[in-house]
Amino acid sequence: MKRWIAPCVCILILLAIPFAVTAALVGDGNATMTPGNVTGNTTGNMTVAGYIAQDQNLTKLAEALNITGFSGMLNSGGPYTVFAPSNDAFNALGNDTVSQLFNDSASLTRVLQYQIVKGEYTSANLTAMAGNQTENQADNASSGGISGIISGLFGGNTAENTTTNTTGTAVTLQTLSDESLNVTVSNGVIMVENATVTMKDINTTNGVIQIVDQVLIPPGLSLTTTGNATGTAENTTGTAGNTTTA
Numbered sequence: 072m073k074r075w076i077a078p079c080v081c082i083l084i085l086l087a088i089p090f091a092v093t094a095a096l097v098g099d100g101n102a103t104m105t106p107g108n109v110t111g112n113t114t115g116n117m118t119v120a121g122y123i124a125q126d127q128n129l130t131k132l133a134e135a136l137n138i139t140g141f142s143g144m145l146n147s148g149g150p151y152t153v154f155a156p157s158n159d160a161f162n163a164l165g166n167d168t169v170s171q172l173f174n175d176s177a178s179l180t181r182v183l184q185y186q187i188v189k190g191e192y193t194s195a196n197l198t199a200m201a202g203n204q205t206e207n208q209a210d211n212a213s214s215g216g217i218s219g220i221i222s223g224l225f226g227g228n229t230a231e232n233t234t235t236n237t238t239g240t241a242v243t244l245q246t247l248s249d250e251s252l253n254v255t256v257s258n259g260v261i262m263v264e265n266a267t268v269t270m271k272d273i274n275t276t277n278g279v280i281q282i283v284d285q286v287l288i289p290p291g292l293s294l295t296t297t298g299n300a301t302g303t304a305e306n307t308t309g310t311a312g313n314t315t316t317a
Contacts, residue, residue, distance in 0.1 A: 120145035149277030150191040184248035
């Protein structure tokens with residue numbers, strides 16, 4: 072009987088190896104599916120203000136929020152969507168412009184209000200909203216029926232209405248400054264006016280943060296200083312969609 076024990080143990084070990092390998096592969100597969108730093112971040116029990124305060128890439132925004140008292144608002148209430156300029160975005164304005172802005176509480180307040188929208192808009196929400204508007208435009212373009220076909224045969228201007236907008240359809244969001252932001256989504260890239268969202272969906276307890284690579288300047292507000300031409304308000308143009316107010 073004893074002579075069969077060793078062979079049986081070897082057989083059991085060989086049978087167990089495939090299951091161990093499979094379990095390891097499944098574990099690795101799950102690990103690779105964990106969201107990275109680009110999208111899908113969660114911050115546990117942090118508020119919008121709490122996350123911004125501890126992110127070393129948002130120290131200038133945190134300073135601006137403290138100067139204006141917006142930290143208190145973003146630490147409760149909501150939900151809010153903050154299009155948060157990175158430190159590099161502030162640096163692009165130039166030191167003189169940033170210094171002037173941070174010493175002008177009225178302008179700084181308006182700039183910060185222009186970065187904030189009431190409601191929670193994730194990248195999936197914005198993409199879906201832009202997609203629905205694109206579909207609506209396509210439906211409207213194809214609703215001409217027989218008259219559209221006849222118009223086309225006789226040189227009507229139907230091609231213009233059915234041309235695909237490759238730059239994305241604008242979604243209009245109302246900011247805390249009561250001014251509009253145009254958001255476009257094209258091939259997965261989200262643009263807010265001229266700024267690109269570089270890190271998506273930082274989810275907090277009272278809203279979502281989308282980090283952008285430019286400070287959003289409200290229309291009509293000029294931040295230029297002598298010898299420093301950066302920071303002038305510039306708005307993108309595009310196909311306006313249905314206005315969406317949070």
